[in-house]
Amino acid sequence: RCSASMAGSARRRWELALATDCATKGGKSGDGPSSALPKPLGYSEAALDSDSGKALSKSQQDPVALKVKKSWEVAISPLSQFAMNAFMLWMSGNQPNIFSIMITSYVMYNPIKAIASVGATFSRLEDGRVPLALPKALFIALNLGVFVFGLLKMSWLGLLPTEPADWISFYSVRPSAEHVSGGFRLA
Numbered sequence: 001r002c003s004a005s006m007a008g009s010a011r012r013r014w015e016l017a018l019a020t021d022c023a024t025k026g027g028k029s030g031d032g033p034s035s036a037l038p039k040p041l042g043y044s045e046a047a048l049d050s051d052s053g054k055a056l057s058k059s060q061q062d063p064v065a066l067k068v069k070k071s072w073e074v075a076i077s078p079l080s081q082f083a084m085n086a087f088m089l090w091m092s093g094n095q096p097n098i099f100s101i102m103i104t105s106y107v108m109y110n111p112i113k114a115i116a117s118v119g120a121t122f123s124r125l126e127d128g129r130v131p132l133a134l135p136k137a138l139f140i141a142l143n144l145g146v147f148v149f150g151l152l153k154m155s156w157l158g159l160l161p162t163e164p165a166d167w168i169s170f171y172s173v174r175p176s177a178e179h180v181s182g183g184f185r186l187a
Contacts (some may be wrong), residue, residue, distance in 0.1 A: 065131045073129035074121060075135035080113070085110075087147060087155050096157045104157065108150035131187035 085107045091101035114121070118139060122132050154160045161167060 063127050067125050067127070071122065071125050071130060071132055071135040072138075074125070074140070075138040077112070077144055078139065081110070082142070082146050082149070086149065089149075094156055096159060100157060101159070104150055104153045104159075107153070108147055111147040111150070114143045115140055 089100075089107060090102050092103045094100075118136055121139070122136055126132060151160065155162055
């Protein structure tokens, strides 16, 4: 079918046939029209051989090494969230309004939720052969860092009782040193 359609059609000057000859498989034999095309830049026949190449595909790599790599990727994922949250907090400003309070509460709630679900986050990587103690510890530490940054923003907004005036109701009243009673006018 292919050779008949190619032989039957008259070629025009502006046409360019990039199809391979039907008898060849992928243009590997030298008698097809693709054999005249130059190889692309960076193309190497040695890279196609699986025995000679040192780089392995993901399916050929050690599954334990892939799980260790994935566990570290999951462990440092709060860093990208921190960058997004820091930008949102910066954009919300330092005035205690509803939007800045909502965004700051969101920034403080998500790390707590992530720390509470750390087991579920790493559950697909647990198989007994992959050490997950350090990635889990880093994941928790980074989420705590995001939470502390949210606390700092709450303090900047004046929503945390960090000033002495915030605790004035708990101060005891000192007894007075002098008493004044009614007096007479001298004149």
